[in-house]
Amino acid sequence: MIKHNKLYASLVVVAAGKGTRMNMDMNKQYIKVGGTPILARTLRKFDDLDYINEIILVVHCDDILYCKDNIIDAYKFKKIKCVVTGGLTRQDSVFNGLKEVCDEADVVIIHDGARPFVDEGSIIGCIEAAIACGVATVAVPVKDTIKSSNSEGFVDSTPDRSTLWAVQTPQAFKYNIIMDSHKCAKKDNFVGTDDTVLAERLGFKTKLVMGNYNNIKITTKEDLIFAEAIINAEEEL
Numbered sequence: 001m002i003k004h005n006k007l008y009a010s011l012v013v014v015a016a017g018k019g020t021r022m023n024m025d026m027n028k029q030y031i032k033v034g035g036t037p038i039l040a041r042t043l044r045k046f047d048d049l050d051y052i053n054e055i056i057l058v059v060h061c062d063d064i065l066y067c068k069d070n071i072i073d074a075y076k077f078k079k080i081k082c083v084v085t086g087g088l089t090r091q092d093s094v095f096n097g098l099k100e101v102c103d104e105a106d107v108v109i110i111h112d113g114a115r116p117f118v119d120e121g122s123i124i125g126c127i128e129a130a131i132a133c134g135v136a137t138v139a140v141p142v143k144d145t146i147k148s149s150n151s152e153g154f155v156d157s158t159p160d161r162s163t164l165w166a167v168q169t170p171q172a173f174k175y176n177i178i179m180d181s182h183k184c185a186k187k188d189n190f191v192g193t194d195d196t197v198l199a200e201r202l203g204f205k206t207k208l209v210m211g212n213y214n215n216i217k218i219t220t221k222e223d224l225i226f227a228e229a230i231i232n233a234e235e236e237l
Contacts, residue, residue: 009127010105010175011046011055011079012097015039015067015113016086018060027063028218029113030070034231038218039067040075041116047077049120051127052109054081058097059113061085091191091198095182101175107131108178110195111170114218117230122211123170129207130172135199137172138211139165168211171195177204 015029029039046052057080059067064083072080082100086093094110101108107130111118122138129136142164148156171194173181181198185191192198196206214230216223 007051007107007127007131008053008102008105009051009107009109010101011052011109011111011170012094012101013039013043013046013055013057013111013113014086014090014093014097015042016058016060016093017090017114027060029059030063030066031218031224033116033218033224033227037071038116038227039113040071042111042113042118043071043077043080044075045116045118045120046109046111046123047079049123051124052079053105054102055079056081056097056100057083057113058086058093059083089191091182091185091195094195095186098179098182103175105175107172108175109170109172110178112217115169115215116218116227117212117214117216118168118170119212119215122209122215125209126170126172129209130174133205133207134174134177135172135196135204136207136209137194137196138168138170138215139208140168140211140213140215142166165208167194167196168215168217169194173199177202 018027030037046055067083084096084100087096107127109127126136126138142161145161146159146164150156177199181202184202185198200206216226218227
């Protein structure tokens with residue numbers, strides 16, 4: 001196991017979306033589950049972890065003051081280096097955050113602000129895999145059969161489920177890899193579905209790290225029900 005005191009790890013938390021699918025009058029990141037805002041729950045997982053040296057938080061431009069008052073100050077987070085404004089896309093938002101990362105960082109972790117149930121083991125495993133392999137992501141094996149369709153809506157193929165994984169965050173990278181990947185993507189006007197795709201197009205291989213099915217991204221009102229159930233189950237343990 002890597003000794004964290006010899007490793008400088010920077011975290012970029014992306015919380016710049018408006019959460020339109022939630023159809024509520026506030027950004028989904030600030031909705032309370034179990035009495036605590038989603039974003040505060042997410043940040044707590046990392047702020048309490050010795051492995052993390054600094055946190056760069058990316059939020060929507062309209063939310064900066066609200067976030068500082070109601071999240072950072074209210075919950076007394078200690079590792080947040082700065083709060084930056086998000087971009088037009090998630091990829092733009094991540095890049096805005098990366099520009100504030102300490103240039104002496106060994107590894108950069110990127111995590112969705114709306115994933116408050118990530119566990120410590122997944123975070124540490126992802127960091128250690130990135131140090132060993134360069135690029136890593138937390139993921140879980142898919143449970144359902146997946147179908148590939150053609151343009152007319154008919155099944156084209158059925159991939160072997162045993163080889164398929166549902167990708168989550170955190171994702172972790174050696175500093176130079178993620179910076180070069182984003183710079184090249186920006187230069188080429190390439191937009192990827194996640195940050196590992198940007199590294200993969202430069203020839204890097206992504207190491208999969210076993211995650212947890214509770215590590216959901218809260219996107220819809222139905223997810224809020226699931227989130228409350230996870231909290232209730234944790235409290236019963």
